[in-house]
Amino acid sequence: MSEIKKISEMIDMNLLQSIQDNCSRAMGIGAVTVDYKGNPITRYSGFTDHCIKVREVQGFSEMCAQCDAHGGLHAAITGQPYIYRCHADLVDFAVPLIINGTYMGAVLGGQVRVCEEEAEQLEYILPHQSNWRKHEQINELYEKMETVSYEKVEATVQILRDIIVALTENESGKKMLEKLEEKDKQLIEERAVRSELENVIRKQEADAVYRSSEFRYFFYVMNILSRLAYEEKAKKTEQVVYDFADVTRYEMGTPKKISTLGEELNYIEALLRIQKAWVGDKMDFSVSVPAGYWGIPCPFMLLRQILDHFLDGFGEEPANPFKLEFYGQENGDIFQLQLRCDGAVQSSDQWMHLLSASASKGGGDRSLHTLNSELQRVFGSKYGLDVCAREDKQAGIIIRIRLPLEKRGAF
Structure with missing residues (x-):
């Protein structure tokens, strides 16, 4: 009880229970919060019939406890959420509860099935055993469980982690x-x-x-x-x-001047998915930059400022369909990220005017001219932005962003 008292003095236990219950219902997961010894300090939330039964059977219940203990220990050592497979072939996770730099416990959750191909990428927290399948009722309950995507498990863990950190x-x-x-x-x-x-x-x-x-x-x-x-x-x-x-997590995160290209692209994809959910077939987009280039330094929110120039011209909803494509290629010590827009946008001449118009001429802090100047100031004169018309002369433009393959300077 002393450990529970210590935690309750530092966080609102009723709010923690509410968050745990809501996440359990929203994401379809089982969850419980434990102290640093592995003792539950909240009520169980959303435990599956399969897991309830497994924990009732002697021999299996001990293995469940060991999975919980090992998962929490791994999260305590790394200080980061840990996703793993339990002894009963389900996917579980542990999100550490760290207060004032001290590991106080963890939120344990999961109890979900993912497809075998995705599950194979995860390590078992204990040596794999399948003798639980010989128990007819447990095996039957397992087969009745719905399969969810690993992506949803990751999203659940990330959101739960953000809530706990906050x-x-x-x-x-x-x-x-x-x-x-x-x-x-x-x-x-x-x-x-x-x-x-x-x-x-x-x-x-x-x-x-x-x-x-x-x-x-x-x-x-x-x-x-x-x-x-x-x-x-x-x-x-x-x-x-x-x-x-x-x-919001990206925008409200630790202030920084330089991000990575991968962080920027993930952020832009999320923004575009939100936009597409509203306008539907009037907008399409694709991102095909190889993962090997995601570590390239890129100014924080650079792509958002360029994207705003496209979207501001459409208002709440574009009158005509358009498509955005992000791709790129390496050229010496330069990586050239290209943003191609097909459809009804301003002409290439108008975009080149935006690039040449300085803030003193009405370009403002978000002008392409300002962005180009900052890129050159940080990385050197051979880096920056340029705009051109499509090679096939159809409606649309191409914006090229030249970035260094190695980080230089501070933005």
Whole structure:
């Protein structure tokens, strides 16, 4: 009980139980939160009939406990979520519960079947045994379970991790703010006037706590929306919730000037999926950049700023269909990312004007001219943007973004 008390003093256990229950219902998973010893500190959520039965059978129940313990231990060692196969051929995961840098326990979940081809990519947490299949009732319950995609398991783990991180950071932030306020009172007593620098630091720290709180409740609402979409079998809405959570996580993440091309492309794909969910067949897109180039440095939100120039011209819905294609190729120490737009867009002459128009001429901070100048300032004069018409003279344009194969400078 002492361990549970320690955790309950640092996070809201009722909120943790609610998050666990909602994720269980929305994602169709079983879940429970345990302390660092592996003892449950929440009620079980959504345990499958198969797993309930397995845990009732002597010999199998001990193996379930070992799977839970090993999964939680792996998450504790790495500090990251861990997805694995249990002894009963189901996919489980462990999301560590870390408060103030200390491992306090883990949220254990899963109890789902994935297709054998995807499952083979995961390691067994214990040496594989199939003797449970000899138990007629357990095997029958296993065969009745629906199969889900591994992608959905990953999305569930990521959303659950974000919620837990936001929850623990918010509670830690409150305590940090309380200590800061107490320290402020002492400083006021000791000194009549506080320096401007101290005021700035206090404001930044308070802002950080506020942002943490907003982050927590955003993903809590996303969790509720995904649950409602799942229960109403609104698959398109459910996918938009996942994509919007990914987009927001990227935009609200740790501030940085340089990302990787892979991070930028994943972000843009999520944005475009959301857009396509609204406009339907009037927009299509494809991303075919080989994974070997995803580690190339790319300025944070570069592709979003270029994409905005396309989408701003369409309003809420494009009048005519169009297609965006992202692809690229290597040329010496340059990687040339190409964005091709087919369909009703501004002419190449208009786009070249946007590229040449400086901010002082009305281009603004988001102008192509500004983006090109920043790319050249950071990476060198042979890098940057250029625009041209399609080779076949059909409606549309091609934007080429020249990036270095090796990271240089700071944006």
